[in-house]
Amino acid sequence: MTVAATRTKAEQALARNFEAVLPRLPGGRAVAEARKAAIGVFAARGLPHRRIEQWKYTDLRGALKEAALPAAGPAGEVSARQLEAALGGLASLEAHRLVFVDGAYAPALSGAAQPKGLEFATLASALARPDGSVGGEPAGSIAPGQEAVVALNTAYMTDGAVLRVPAGVALDLPVLLVFVSTVGEARLLTTRNVLTLGRSARATVIEAHVALSGAAPGQANTLTDVALDEGASLAHLQCALAGGDASHLSTWLARIGADAHYRAFQFTAASGLVRNGIHAVFAGEGGSLDLSGAFLGRGGEHIDTTLVVDHAVPRCQSRELFKGVLAERARGVFQGKVIVRPGAQKSDGKQMAQALMLSQDAEFDSKPELEIHADDVVCGHGSTAAEIDEDLLFYMRARGIPAAEARALLIESFIGEAFDRIEDPGVRGALFAVAKARLDALSQTEER
Amino acid sequence: MLEIRNLRVKLAEEDKLILDGVSLAVPKGEVHAIMGPNGSGKSTLAYVLAGREGYEVIGGEVRWNGEDVLAMEPDERAAKGVFLAFQYPMEIPGVATLTFLRTALNAVRKKRGEAELTTPQFMKLVREKAAALAIADDILKRPVNVGFSGGEKKRMEILQMAVLEPTLCVLDETDSGLDIDAVRIVSAGVNGLRSKDRAMLVITHYQRLLNYIVPDRVHVMAEGRIQTSGGKELALELERTGYAGFKSKAA
Numbered sequence: 001m002t003v004a005a006t007r008t009k010a011e012q013a014l015a016r017n018f019e020a021v022l023p024r025l026p027g028g029r030a031v032a033e034a035r036k037a038a039i040g041v042f043a044a045r046g047l048p049h050r051r052i053e054q055w056k057y058t059d060l061r062g063a064l065k066e067a068a069l070p071a072a073g074p075a076g077e078v079s080a081r082q083l084e085a086a087l088g089g090l091a092s093l094e095a096h097r098l099v100f101v102d103g104a105y106a107p108a109l110s111g112a113a114q115p116k117g118l119e120f121a122t123l124a125s126a127l128a129r130p131d132g133s134v135g136g137e138p139a140g141s142i143a144p145g146q147e148a149v150v151a152l153n154t155a156y157m158t159d160g161a162v163l164r165v166p167a168g169v170a171l172d173l174p175v176l177l178v179f180v181s182t183v184g185e186a187r188l189l190t191t192r193n194v195l196t197l198g199r200s201a202r203a204t205v206i207e208a209h210v211a212l213s214g215a216a217p218g219q220a221n222t223l224t225d226v227a228l229d230e231g232a233s234l235a236h237l238q239c240a241l242a243g244g245d246a247s248h249l250s251t252w253l254a255r256i257g258a259d260a261h262y263r264a265f266q267f268t269a270a271s272g273l274v275r276n277g278i279h280a281v282f283a284g285e286g287g288s289l290d291l292s293g294a295f296l297g298r299g300g301e302h303i304d305t306t307l308v309v310d311h312a313v314p315r316c317q318s319r320e321l322f323k324g325v326l327a328e329r330a331r332g333v334f335q336g337k338v339i340v341r342p343g344a345q346k347s348d349g350k351q352m353a354q355a356l357m358l359s360q361d362a363e364f365d366s367k368p369e370l371e372i373h374a375d376d377v378v379c380g381h382g383s384t385a386a387e388i389d390e391d392l393l394f395y396m397r398a399r400g401i402p403a404a405e406a407r408a409l410l411i412e413s414f415i416g417e418a419f420d421r422i423e424d425p426g427v428r429g430a431l432f433a434v435a436k437a438r439l440d441a442l443s444q445t446e447e448r
Numbered sequence: 449m450l451e452i453r454n455l456r457v458k459l460a461e462e463d464k465l466i467l468d469g470v471s472l473a474v475p476k477g478e479v480h481a482i483m484g485p486n487g488s489g490k491s492t493l494a495y496v497l498a499g500r501e502g503y504e505v506i507g508g509e510v511r512w513n514g515e516d517v518l519a520m521e522p523d524e525r526a527a528k529g530v531f532l533a534f535q536y537p538m539e540i541p542g543v544a545t546l547t548f549l550r551t552a553l554n555a556v557r558k559k560r561g562e563a564e565l566t567t568p569q570f571m572k573l574v575r576e577k578a579a580a581l582a583i584a585d586d587i588l589k590r591p592v593n594v595g596f597s598g599g600e601k602k603r604m605e606i607l608q609m610a611v612l613e614p615t616l617c618v619l620d621e622t623d624s625g626l627d628i629d630a631v632r633i634v635s636a637g638v639n640g641l642r643s644k645d646r647a648m649l650v651i652t653h654y655q656r657l658l659n660y661i662v663p664d665r666v667h668v669m670a671e672g673r674i675q676t677s678g679g680k681e682l683a684l685e686l687e688r689t690g691y692a693g694f695k696s697k698a699a
Binding site: 274390392394395396398399400401402403405411412414416 | 498499500501522523525526528531532534537538539540542543547548550551553555556559591602608612
């Protein structure tokens with residue numbers, strides 16, 4: 001039941017801007033109708049606020065004072081060198097690169113149009129297909145609480161990657177989707193990806209959300225719709241590094257088929273407000289997933305990771321491990337819900353969320369939720385929040401390691417445990433290099 | 449030369465003195481033992497020498513080779529050659545032993561103006577020293593002390609000592625929790641590091657260790673100060689008489 005509360009300035013702008021921008025958005029009549037329906041859903045609900053349980057630690061309505069206008073006109077300029085700089089440790093990773101600048105596909109900066117074994121189309125072109133194979137609503141199910149953010153994505157989405165790995169194909173290289181925002185006015189960037197893996201297909205897809213140095217703080221809403229057919233295996237990674245006073249809403253919806261394996265990892269070191277939502281549903285027995293990640297917060301940053309894993313069928317396994325490092329007044333949030341439906345026997349779910357507090361003013365909110373309706377299951381959760389162990393620090397210093405280096409080593413080893421969940425050593429190394437660079441910057445901040 | 453003059457130390461948050469005028473001199477090339485009952489301040493002395501926080505020095509001084517040690521940070525002291533073998537070595541999950549050793553050694557070498565070791569040089573050095581202490585290669589790859597038995601942790605402390613080559617070695621109850629074989633191995637490791645350029649302070653409850661690490665001098669510490677000093681026979685005498693003569697009330 002929604003109470004039609006007074007709309008905030010940002011909510012009114014989001015509804016109003018839609019009308020102006022609709023003619024420019026890709027897709028035929030059916031898509032346009034879906035977009036209109038979506039903005040209607042948004043208008044009825046408004047932005048999520050803290051009286052909604054799934055948003056209790058992240059008051060998006062309160063935080064979003066203004067709604068940025070969607071990008072108008074051509075995308076900004078990005079040189080190859082600027083792109084490498086923005087990608088940091090990911091730049092040297094051998095991968096099929098698909099680059100989107102200010103929300104629009106940039107073929108000049110991308111690799112081969114059809115990498116071997118991979119079917120790729122831009123979302124923009126896919127939406128324009130008369131067969132409607134890529135429509136408005138995402139295929140993946142939306143968890144309660146995600147409706148408004150997903151609706152905004154459906155309403156405003158401009159572009160993204162529609163990828164399909166056919167049955168039996170194992171991609172030779174990872175796919176690196178780069179979403180880069182350029183210098184200019186603050187914009188609303190809405191992108192959507194659709195990842196489909198056929199039976200026994202295997203792939204690694206990395207999403208890098210980066211900004212050029214000096215880029216204006218934007219508002220990003222990105223959604224990735226994942227469908228894994230029987231026996232398929234996907235490593236799905238996100239690196240969120242946008243700078244400035246941005247808000248970054250990321251939603252992943254995953255449908256995991258029988259005996260399929262979904263290995264997701266998110267590294268977040270973006271400023272402003274970040275909400276990473278993952279909703280994964282087991283659609284067939286024998287499926288497994290691993291949702292892991294690390295986040296670094298400083299200043300007044302707010303990083304919220306909200307996971308919902310639905311053991312809708314028996315004999316599936318889920319594992320979650322998130323590590324956060326919080327400095328200054330940063331706030332980290334971890335919400336992990338595991339649902340075991342009636343009859344989903346032999347479900348096995350384990351969850352762990354840990355935070356390292358580098359200041360007295362940092363805050364970590366951790367909320368595990370286990371909703372279990374079957375009786376032959378194994379489920380557990382754990383959460384810790386701690387400061388750097390002073391005794392360990394002394395031990396290391398007594399061996400000659402200077403304080404700053406000792407602290408850095410301890411912080412790296414803390415988040416390293418999450419990175420160990422990334423199976424591909426090349427991908428792990430590249431992503432950890434990105435994290436290490438961010439950690440070095442964070443170590444400059446005063447402790448306490 | 450280690451010179452401790454009238455050192456008075458209390459816990460930062462309390463009033464009671466733990467070290468009440470400790471005076472001690474350990475020349476290079478010598479091994480001195482400190483024995484004493486629980487609560488005598490032995491471990492506090494070790495921690496203060498290494499630079500642990502939480503203690504307040506309210507009098508006296510500590511000089512190592514003429515330099516004021518108390519004015520230095522723990523890592524600076526390590527660079528000057530100070531090494532404390534902990535009574536309870538710490539576990540560092542996620543930091544491989546080899547990484548830890550290499551980081552420490554290169555940090556100390558850098559402070560001394562020496563070149564860092566290359567990885568092959570370092571690996572050769574560590575493997576040699578580890579073999580002498582019966583420490584297997586795969587243990588070196590594990591995170592520092594994680595899942596190690598008491599004996600393995602103590603042997604790891606001596607390995608660190610062997611790799612870092614300090615000149616002032618303070619061994620805090622190195623024999624606690626060790627069986628005879630481990631005591632032998634650890635003692636052999638410590639004896640292997642005796643040299644004319646090295647001063648050693650061996651802190652222990654029990655005389656037994658001193659059969660293996662034979663001291664040049666023995667000091668008895670009780671109630672925060674050195675009560676008496678003597679040759680190695682003093683340790684044997686203590687075995688017979690106990691510490692009763694040095695304690696005023698129950699410790």
